[in-house]
Amino acid sequence: MSEKRQSIDMEEFAQKFANVYYVKLLFEKEVEIPYEELYKKLQDAFGEVDKVATSDLSSFALKAHTVDYQDVSGIPSQLMIAEMIPFDQSTIPDMVLHQCWTSENPQGLLNKCCYEIMVSDFLASGLERMERCQIIAKYIDVLLDVFPTCIALYWPHSQKLMPVEAYKNSQWYNPDFHFLDGGLNVRFFNVQDSEDMVVDTTGLFPLGIPDLQVHFHGIDHNFMIQYIYNFVSYLFVNGDIIKDGETMDGRNEHERWVCQHEDCLIAPSRVVLDVCPNEFAAGKRER
Structure with missing residues (x-):
């Protein structure tokens, strides 16, 4: 799968989120x-x-x-x-x-x-x-x-x-997250003619924080979906505080997955925080 993965100008991105919801x-x-x-x-x-x-x-x-x-x-x-x-x-x-x-x-x-x-x-x-x-x-x-x-x-x-x-x-344990029941969509895609998968979100970008994206293979997609839900709750509370090249916990606290702001792989056009799951990563990444 050919991909263009580039770091995003976050000041330019911040000017684009929704004024009316x-x-x-x-x-x-x-x-x-x-x-x-x-x-x-x-x-x-x-x-x-x-x-x-x-x-x-x-x-x-x-x-x-x-x-x-x-x-x-x-x-x-x-x-x-x-x-x-x-x-x-x-x-x-x-x-x-x-x-x-x-x-x-x-x-x-x-x-x-x-x-x-x-x-x-x-x-x-x-x-x-x-x-x-x-x-x-x-x-x-x-x-x-x-x-x-x-x-x-x-x-x-x-x-x-x-x-x-x-x-x-x-579906959220915290009533403060009730907005996300409708304001967030976590999506799952199988990449055609490959074993690759993509889990991403829509709905965070209009709030002024990046959506999430992970392109992967060789790991249970249900785990990855739950991982993204957990990551969303962190971003929702804390905002866009993760810098390019910084890491988050992977499958456990000892495994570190690198994050980077990029253009999304799948429409709609928006900024995503891409998570690279080490040996489970799919696609071409230029870090």
């Missing part, structure tokens, strides 16, 4: 948005909340979660919700369905989705990463309470389609 709630049938009920539940969840607008795009300002900018400080971050519109199933890439591990029948789930409500944050990119992600996760929890007929969620930034139950039943 959005999620799509998917429905089988049309529903009305109960704005007043949503407003009251947001107050219960976030404290003092102001209504900024109620039209085709409604917004709620979170007075307890403010952002300082160069010319002004204390700007409340906001949560937005758009009106329901028909959902175009063709906007979901085939890769999303191929890497959907939370549904036994991803295509069947998608076929049921006829309408969407897009929700997002706004003026929130200046918040601390964990704070911002916990706000988004809590917002989705509130929305699923308000919209009991929602059947699926689509997270465009992580390219993850999932049934609602998969989000509600968090």
